[in-house]
Amino acid sequence: MIRFEQVSKQFPNGTFAVKSLDLEIKKGEFFVLIGPSGSGKTTTLKMINRLIELSNGWVWINERKISDYDINELRWNIGYVLQQIALFPHMTIAENIAVVPELKNWDKEKISVRVDDLLNMVGLDPKEYRNRKPNELSGGQQQRVGVTRALAADPEILLMDEPFSALDPFSREKLQDDMLEIQRKLKKTIVFVTHDMKEALKLGDRICLMKDGEIVQVGTPHEFLTNPANDFVREFVGGRKIPIHLNELITQVPAGQVLSDTKTISLSTPVVEALEQLALLEQIAVEDNGKLLGFISRQNALKVMTQYMREGGQIHE
Numbered sequence: 001m002i003r004f005e006q007v008s009k010q011f012p013n014g015t016f017a018v019k020s021l022d023l024e025i026k027k028g029e030f031f032v033l034i035g036p037s038g039s040g041k042t043t044t045l046k047m048i049n050r051l052i053e054l055s056n057g058w059v060w061i062n063e064r065k066i067s068d069y070d071i072n073e074l075r076w077n078i079g080y081v082l083q084q085i086a087l088f089p090h091m092t093i094a095e096n097i098a099v100v101p102e103l104k105n106w107d108k109e110k111i112s113v114r115v116d117d118l119l120n121m122v123g124l125d126p127k128e129y130r131n132r133k134p135n136e137l138s139g140g141q142q143q144r145v146g147v148t149r150a151l152a153a154d155p156e157i158l159l160m161d162e163p164f165s166a167l168d169p170f171s172r173e174k175l176q177d178d179m180l181e182i183q184r185k186l187k188k189t190i191v192f193v194t195h196d197m198k199e200a201l202k203l204g205d206r207i208c209l210m211k212d213g214e215i216v217q218v219g220t221p222h223e224f225l226t227n228p229a230n231d232f233v234r235e236f237v238g239g240r241k242i243p244i245h246l247n248e249l250i251t252q253v254p255a256g257q258v259l260s261d262t263k264t265i266s267l268s269t270p271v272v273e274a275l276e277q278l279a280l281l282e283q284i285a286v287e288d289n290g291k292l293l294g295f296i297s298r299q300n301a302l303k304v305m306t307q308y309m310r311e312g313g314q315i316h317e
Contacts, residue, residue: 007057032204079150140171
């Protein structure tokens with residue numbers, strides 16, 4: 001879907017922001033770029049829609065070089081969400097969302113239906129919000145509108161540059177949940193920049209950790225937690241080992257029997273093995289000596305593990 005081939009970006013002062021980057025992002029993937037300040041993650045994101053031009057190499061979208069696209073065609077087919085929400089203050093919410101569809105000459109009725117559908121998708125009642133101005137909304141509500149505006153013309157790709165970092169923790173977590181639900185429904189190709197490892201682990205199908213303009217590790221959340229590539233990755237995720245026991249991940253106590261298609265594991269199963277199961281399944285059941293103890297969901301397992309990481313922990317095998 002998106003492919004970087006030997007891509008570099010060198011600024012006029014001689015500094016390299018990105019060095020010989022080779023990377024492939026799959027269609028329908030939620031792909032997270034993460035790293036410390038100056039690692040090149042935002043530059044990498046902005047090269048996709050040519051907000052920053054490449055110095056060397058090629059970026060391909062659907063096996064076509066981005067330099068071969070008309071710049072307007074390229075950007076109209078890529079949604080873009082910033083940390084700075086940047087809604088047009090003099091426009092209503094509906095008018096803000098309609099900007100790109102109008103530029104693409106969509107029918108007015110089609111645009112109106114699209115606005116209502118998207119507002120409903122992010123939990124904003126169209127009857128209540130479509131005619132409001134941005135200054136009448138909270139920061140979290142404005143960012144929801146920013147997401148809907150980026151999705152309005154149904155782009156294949158959505159770029160998100162630290163979109164939730166300025167929000168309070170409650171709004172941030174709610175918007176993360178919204179993005180997971182949106183992705184479940186729409187299956188867009190999302191490239192998401194963050195500096196927060198907890199956020200990366202929660203959202204990403206795969207994560208790319210960068211340092212000094214180069215890739216250090218690309219992998220699933222499970223691979224980052226259980227098989228860090230080197231000391232830098234280990235320290236970025238969390239340095240010292242704090243054991244997590246399987247029973248700490250059980251949050252759902254069953255009312256009845258396990259469904260026939262639910263995977264069941266023993267309480268003595270190593271955490272790493274359980275995580276490998278959760279990489280493929282939404283939830284698993286846990287039993288001890290034939291007694292059903294409850295269920296472990298993928299989302300809650302990541303939540304518990306990232307709490308350990310905030311305290312400096314690493315998953316113990």
